[in-house]
């Protein structure tokens with residue numbers, strides 16, 4: 001417990017709000033200034049945030065890292081969030097100059113082989129946040145001889161829930177958009193166009209990275225069951241401590257033919273191999 005407290009104290013920093021802009025109904029882009037001591041995050045990692053001095057809600061809320069840069073004497077952290085309940089509604093009320101407690105970076109991010117030729121991103125709604133940071137990271141990798149393609153399949157319920165598209169378009173060779181109600185892009189679910197395109201990607205040199213609602217990830221797992229293309233997913237379980245201590249974020253992981261064990265999404269995840277997780 002002493003070790004955990006130490007870890008928590010060292011990684012818990014005060015963030016100052018540089019801006020907190022509404023980008024779509026119920027969606028915000030928050031930019032924070034953090035002290036220089038904040039460690040460089042890796043795509044797929046997350047932070048736990050809470051408003052200092054408040055006891056309700058008591059627990060911090062997990063948010064993915066959407067962007068990160070370092071400047072003299074400090075760092076800039078970007079978060080993209082959807083107002084889901086009390087915690088995120090309080091975040092939406094933050095103004096420039098306000099304070100936020102930030103614990104992180106936490107968890108295991110995406111594993112990326114530098115020689116990958118095709119990177120396929122599949123996002124559902126706010127799942128676009130960690131995938132944008134991943135796309136940015138992939139753009140900074142040394143180029144592969146035949147060129148690297150980053151293709152994003154971005155889906156949402158409706159056009160208003162389709163956030164972060166412009167930034168993703170600037171990072172990708174191609175962005176394919178779907179909405180459940182057809183108000184933007186093709187009408188349908190995001191796995192439909194991916195399923196059609198999948199045979200066109202070179203299997204040994206392609207990797208899929210996904211983040212979105214559980215039904216979307218389960219559908220992807222089904223689609224890729226017999227595919228040679230590898231896939232990693234970031235899961236968004238409810239979290240309490242974010243540090244591996246409370247076991248509140250356990251997810252079922254396959255172990256052998258028919259047995260399951262539990263892994264902590266905050267520590268062993270939030271990124272897992274799609275076939276490692278149990279989708280039943």
Ligand SMILES: Cc1cc2nc3c(=O)[nH]c(=O)nc-3n(C[C@H](O)[C@H](O)[C@H](O)COP(=O)(O)OP(=O)(O)OC[C@H]3O[C@@H](n4cnc5c(N)ncnc54)[C@H](O)[C@@H]3O)c2cc1C
Pocket residue numbers: 046057061062063064065080081082083084085086087088089126129130235236237238239270
């Ligand atoms: C690793 C990780 C990264 C995440 N990244 C982002 C992000 O970048 N942007 C973003 O907007 N959200 C992200 N989430 C989800 C975000 O943490 C929840 O929306 C938030 O905690 C809800 O808190 P609240 O107090 O506003 O709502 P609450 O009052 O706690 O809950 C409101 C509603 O949201 C649901 N909910 C609560 N927590 C989650 C969750 N973890 N996943 C799905 N539904 C939830 C509840 O079941 C309830 O229906 C992430 C979650 C995890 C675990």
Ligand code: FES
Pocket residue numbers: 238239240241242243244245246247248249250264265266267
């Ligand atoms: S949130 Fe406490 S163990 Fe993961």
